[in-house]
Amino acid sequence: MKRELVVQLTRFGDLIQTKRLVLSLQRQGSEVHLMIDRSLKKLAGLVYPDVVIHSIISHGSAISTADTWRVLIENRKTFDQVSGINFDRVYNLNFSAMNYAVSALFNPAKVVGYRLENGQELKSPWIELAFRFSANRRCGINLVDYWAAFADKMIAPQDVNPVPEAKGGGIGVVLSGRESRRSLPINVLVPIIGAARSSAANKKVFLLGSSAEKESGAKLKQALPKSFSGDVINLAGKTDWADLYEIVSGLDRILTPDTGTMHLAAHLGIPVTAFFLSSAWVTETGPYGEGHRILQSSAPCAPCLESAPCPNQIACLDAFKSGETSRYAATGKPSHLSENMFLFESGFDALGVRFNLIRGAEPYAEERRRMRDFLAAHLGLADPAQHGPFFDIAERYYRDKDWITFNRKS
Numbered sequence: 459m460k461r462e463l464v465v466q467l468t469r470f471g472d473l474i475q476t477k478r479l480v481l482s483l484q485r486q487g488s489e490v491h492l493m494i495d496r497s498l499k500k501l502a503g504l505v506y507p508d509v510v511i512h513s514i515i516s517h518g519s520a521i522s523t524a525d526t527w528r529v530l531i532e533n534r535k536t537f538d539q540v541s542g543i544n545f546d547r548v549y550n551l552n553f554s555a556m557n558y559a560v561s562a563l564f565n566p567a568k569v570v571g572y573r574l575e576n577g578q579e580l581k582s583p584w585i586e587l588a589f590r591f592s593a594n595r596r597c598g599i600n601l602v603d604y605w606a607a608f609a610d611k612m613i614a615p616q617d618v619n620p621v622p623e624a625k626g627g628g629i630g631v632v633l634s635g636r637e638s639r640r641s642l643p644i645n646v647l648v649p650i651i652g653a654a655r656s657s658a659a660n661k662k663v664f665l666l667g668s669s670a671e672k673e674s675g676a677k678l679k680q681a682l683p684k685s686f687s688g689d690v691i692n693l694a695g696k697t698d699w700a701d702l703y704e705i706v707s708g709l710d711r712i713l714t715p716d717t718g719t720m721h722l723a724a725h726l727g728i729p730v731t732a733f734f735l736s737s738a739w740v741t742e743t744g745p746y747g748e749g750h751r752i753l754q755s756s757a758p759c760a761p762c763l764e765s766a767p768c769p770n771q772i773a774c775l776d777a778f779k780s781g782e783t784s785r786y787a788a789t790g791k792p793s794h795l796s797e798n799m800f801l802f803e804s805g806f807d808a809l810g811v812r813f814n815l816i817r818g819a820e821p822y823a824e825e826r827r828r829m830r831d832f833l834a835a836h837l838g839l840a841d842p843a844q845h846g847p848f849f850d851i852a853e854r855y856y857r858d859k860d861w862i863t864f865n866r867k868s
Contacts (some may be wrong), residue, residue, distance in 0.1 A: 460488040460546045465560055465571075467516040467552050470718030473498050474505055474725050475746070478606035478810070479549065482613045484508065493540065493560065496532075501699040505725060512536050516556045537563055549608050553581075570608050583860065584608065590855045591833075595739050595761050597826040599833060602746045603810030607837055615810045619747040620727030627708035628662030629654055630728075632719045633671040633678065633694055639736040639764060639772060641715045644678050646778050650713065652683060653788035654731075660710055661689045666702070666719055669695035713787075716743050724750060731787070735774040737764040740802050740813050741826065747804055747811070753783065754800040756818055792817040809834040 462483050466476050473494060483490045489510065494502050496513040503511060514533045541563040550561045550571040558574050566575040573580050581589075584607060592598045606612045631651055634641035642650070655661055663686075665675040675694030682690055697705065706712065706719065707726045714720040714730065716738035723730050724745040732752045734740050739761035740752045754760075755774035762768065777783065777798040785794040792801050801817035809830050815823055831845035832852070842848065 460486070461491065461543060462488045463491040463493060463512075463540065463543075463545045463548045465493045465548065465550045465552070465557060467493070467495055467514075467554060467556055467560075470498065470501065471716075471721045471743070472552075472601070473502060474718065474721040475602045475743070476551070476605055477505070477725065477746075478602045478613065478615070478618045479609055480506060480509060481618060482606055482609035482611065485613050486609070486611060488546070491540070491543070491545070493536070498699075501703070504699060504703050505722075512540055514556075514560075516554075549605075551605055551608075582608075586857075587836075587855060587860070591829065592742075594825075594829075595742060596822045597829045598739075598742050599809060599830065600741065600746065600811045601743055606810070612810075612837075612839070615746075615806045616748070619724050622724070622727050622729040622747055622749055624659075624710035624729060625708045626660060626710060627705075628660040628664060628689075628710060629658055630664045630666055630706060630709045630712040630714075630719075630723070631678075632712065632714035632717050633665060633667035633674050634715060634717075639768065640734075640738045642733055642775070642778055644674065644681055646775065647678060648681050649781070649784040650778075650787045652686075653784040654711070654713060655686065655689075657788050657790075658710060661686060663690045664705060664709070665690065665692045665694055666697070666705070667694035671695065720745050733778060735760065735778065736768075736772070737761050740800075744802065744811070744813050745804060748806065750804040752802045752804070752813065753778070753786075753795070754802055756798055756800045756820070807834070808840040809837070 464476060464480060466473055480490055491510040491512060492502060492506060493512045493514065495516045499511060499513040514536045515529045545564065545568060548564050548569045550557050550569055550573060553572055557572050558579055561569045561573040566573050571582055571585060588604055651663060655663055665678060667675055672695040675692040679687060679690050679692050706723050706728060709728050711729045711731060712723045715733050720730055720732055724747045730745040730750040732745055734752055735755040740754045744752050755777055757774035759770055760774045777796050780796045782794055782796040783799065795801055795817050797818065799818060800815060800820055802813035803816050805812050805814050807830060829851065831840065832848040834840035835842035835845060
């Protein structure tokens with residue numbers, strides 16, 4: 459049996475978005491190993507029960523607050539363990555100093571993604587190509603499909619996550635993500651939650667978040683109408699990974715910004731209604747599956763850089779403040795949304811998950827369709843004769859060496 463290692467050293471959502479790659483390797487008959495940050499070990503065991511988990515201390519905040527020698531000792535144990543395994547291939551997925559250090563444990567010829575070779579930091583051709591085309595973020599591809607493309611043969615996108623369906627347990631509300639501008643403030647969330655609850659069969663509302671959102675959860679519960687405050691359960695900061703997994707798995711729907719919990723819900727087959735604004739863009743990190751709905755701000759400045767100050771007073775939030783958004787939350791009818799809001803619904807094409815516009819007039823739709831067809835052909839997932847020609851796209855994104863000796867994996 460082949461043994462293959464996936465090195466995914468980033469955060470909660472990224473761990474789950476590695477799923478198509480992991481399943482593709484397993485479908486090929488490989489024993490899959492996964493190296494992750496230690497904080498995600500229990501979650502990884504729930505999401506990937508048939509994968510061998512190796513954990514290290516990799517996040518900058520954990521390293522900076524821990525004793526340096528303890529970090530070295532703990533990580534050395536794992537490094538010694540994995541370097542003693544004869545992996546057929548190592549998929550090193552992240553651009554970081556730690557990822558490059560991990561790659562040095564293995565023969566560079568076996569490392570796909572980011573690798574050190576003779577002291578030089580190198581990237582696979584697929585990464586270099588992705589860096590070029592993802593500069594146009596509205597026309598990029600989903601992160602799940604980007605990582606899955608490292609596999610020799612990708613499983614069908616329909617086989618990644620279950621078709622979403624209500625499980626009867628009520629509504630989940632994710633309070634915020636890591637970036638504040640990508641989340642809806644309390645005064646905007648209150649009418650949306652009330653509207654969604656008005657048409658729900660189970661009136662329970664579960665507020666979900668980390669310990670950092672404890673206070674936000676308490677404030678949101680206080681701001682909601684007293685008439686149903688008894689049905690609101692504030693779980694922010696009160697759940698471990700197993701608790702969160704169990705709670706989300708039983709929900710009817712989850713209302714969320716672009717968060718790891720959103721991806722967990724999609725993994726579990728729970729219908730997602732997602733709010734994307736600021737630097738979050740649906741085609742990059744939208745929920746994976748069929749039938750999820752995403753309300754995307756149509757502000758012309760989106761998607762922006764979260765690290766840069768907003769010069770437009772967060773104009774992308776305005777459409778979410780509209781009463782039409784709350785009306786949509788109650789009815790689910792696209793016609794009830796403002797024209798200043800894009801509504802996407804997830805589905806599939808040859809490349810992977812595709813977000814189909816069902817409300818709004820987006821000027822980038824045709825450009826994105828052609829880009830997706832081009833990438834599907836590039837990855838061997840579609841016949842270029844049926845979708846081409848792509849000479850204009852190829853000339854824009856390929857480099858000379860890509861034309862001459864292109865190998866998308868190594």
